Amino acid sequence: MCAKKIVGVLGATGSVGQRFILLLADHPDFELKVLGASPRSAGKKYVDAVNWKQTDLLPEFAKDIVVTECKAEAFKDCAVVFSGLDADFAGSIEKEFKEAGLAVVSNAKNYRREADVPLVVPIVNPEHLELVGQKVELAKKSGAARPGFIVCISNCSTAGLVAPLKPLVDSFGPIDLLTTTTLQAISGAGFSPGVSGIDVLDNIVPYIGGEEDKMEWETKKILGALSKDKSAVDILSDEEMKVSAQCNRVAVSDGHTECISLRFKNQPPPSLEQVKQSLREYVCDAFKLGCHSAPKQTIHVLEQNDRPQPRLDRNRDNGYGVSVGRVREDPVLDYKMVVLSHNTVIGAAGAGILIAEILLAKNYI
Ligand SMILES: NC(=O)C1=CN([C@@H]2O[C@H](COP(=O)(O)OP(=O)(O)OC[C@H]3O[C@@H](n4cnc5c(N)ncnc54)[C@H](OP(=O)(O)O)[C@@H]3O)[C@@H](O)[C@H]2O)C=CC1
Numbered sequence: 575m576c577a578k579k580i581v582g583v584l585g586a587t588g589s590v591g592q593r594f595i596l597l598l599a600d601h602p603d604f605e606l607k608v609l610g611a612s613p614r615s616a617g618k619k620y621v622d623a624v625n626w627k628q629t630d631l632l633p634e635f636a637k638d639i640v641v642t643e644c645k646a647e648a649f650k651d652c653a654v655v656f657s658g659l660d661a662d663f664a665g666s667i668e669k670e671f672k673e674a675g676l677a678v679v680s681n682a683k684n685y686r687r688e689a690d691v692p693l694v695v696p697i698v699n700p701e702h703l704e705l706v707g708q709k710v711e712l713a714k715k716s717g718a719a720r721p722g723f724i725v726c727i728s729n730c731s732t733a734g735l736v737a738p739l740k741p742l743v744d745s746f747g748p749i750d751l752l753t754t755t756t757l758q759a760i761s762g763a764g765f766s767p768g769v770s771g772i773d774v775l776d777n778i779v780p781y782i783g784g785e786e787d788k789m790e791w792e793t794k795k796i797l798g799a800l801s802k803d804k805s806a807v808d809i810l811s812d813e814e815m816k817v818s819a820q821c822n823r824v825a826v827s828d829g830h831t832e833c834i835s836l837r838f839k840n841q842p843p844p845s846l847e848q849v850k851q852s853l854r855e856y857v858c859d860a861f862k863l864g865c866h867s868a869p870k871q872t873i874h875v876l877e878q879n880d881r882p883q884p885r886l887d888r889n890r891d892n893g894y895g896v897s898v899g900r901v902r903e904d905p906v907l908d909y910k911m912v913v914l915s916h917n918t919v920i921g922a923a924g925a926g927i928l929i930a931e932i933l934l935a936k937n938y939i
């Protein structure tokens with residue numbers, strides 16, 4: 575058996591960082607050894623630096639690791655560095671890491687729109703990783719050092735949205751109109767400072783800064799095709815696909831719910847049963863590659879009228895699977911449905927780990 579690859583986490587004390595700690599405990603491919611956070615946390619043992627908020631206990635292995643400042647030198651032995659950094663600081667830190675030759679898999683929004691940066695939801699568009707894979711292969715051929723690179727994970731609501739769209743587009747052709755209204759968990763807002771109780775208890779906040787624009791834009795990059803020479807993604811134009819998102823914060827701990835309606839470009843549309851079958855039968859490439867964390871069932875189609883529900887359904891396939899319920903005809907567009915995804919697993923840390931497993935399977939790290 576090959577030795578485990580050493581990995582690190584930036585922003586290890588935050589909402590996403592804590593999920594990385596849980597998901598990387600006892601991982602068969604990766605050994606988490608380096609934890610980075612702000613200068614406020616650096617120098618402390620993780621157990622003393624973190625304000626642990628997960629319902630699972632803090633894993634033993636992480637407790638005594640001394641948190642470091644986010645400097646590339648401290649992470650030089652890492653095959654991958656996962657980033658759960660506050661976006662205000664991620665830009666310069668991730669750039670330094672990339673320039674130091676490190677492979678960064680980031681949750682932050684900073685580089686998602688860069689042409690040479692793959693924006694990847696691992697159960698949807700792992701083929702976009704070829705944008706960096708090609709550079710790695712070229713370096714290997716010329717005997718040069720493995721290049722540093724950044725792979726971005728999408729916005730967490732976008733991850734849930736594109737999961738059911740992918741099999742539908744593969745089976746029935748383009749979706750030209752799409753609307754979504756989200757009900758987003760408080761863990762999505764992070765822990766520093768996070769959503770205050772008085773704002774969210776007995777309440778719904780109908781605004782999440784920047785979220786609607788991110789969902790509307792990122793969907794078109796993720797569903798875009800890789801160009802023939804694998805050097806860029808052909809982002810869908812507004813003419814090809816119109817997306818409208820409305821985002822709300824609700825008093826749920828984990829799990830983003832999204833009510834979506836869509837229209838197919840090709841008319842007449844598929845039947846309701848064909849739509850459900852396409853969702854049910856979808857198997858993501860990561861599972862075919864044998865990746866450890868890949869969901870066995872990528873999309874769970876639920877038939878009960880009152881599902882999916884965050885508390886009951888967010889942990890399907892350990893949070894790597896997406897639940898879809900209430901699939902039905904829409905009197906305005908073609909079909910509507912309710913999608914639920916775990917925002918800090920398949921929407922964040924879990925997505926990062928699954929991306930790293932794919933990079934490993936392809937020998938890019
Ligand atoms: N929560 C979610 O569901 C999702 C979040 N994201 C993105 O992931 C990133 C992390 O989000 P989240 O975990 O929610 O945020 P949190 O606010 O919970 O955590 C932020 C992390 O950044 C660290 N940090 C803050 N300032 C600095 C600094 N100056 N230098 C180095 N590290 C610093 C914090 O360390 P310290 O504790 O020491 O202050 C902490 O570890 C964000 O970019 C977010 O947009 C993406 C998808 C989903």
Ligand SMILES: N[C@@H](CC(=O)OP(=O)(O)O)C(=O)O
Pocket residue numbers: 661681682683728729730731758759761762763764782785788917
């Ligand atoms: N904004 C999301 C979290 C997230 O994914 O943010 P970003 O796209 O900035 O990484 C939420 O509040 O639930």
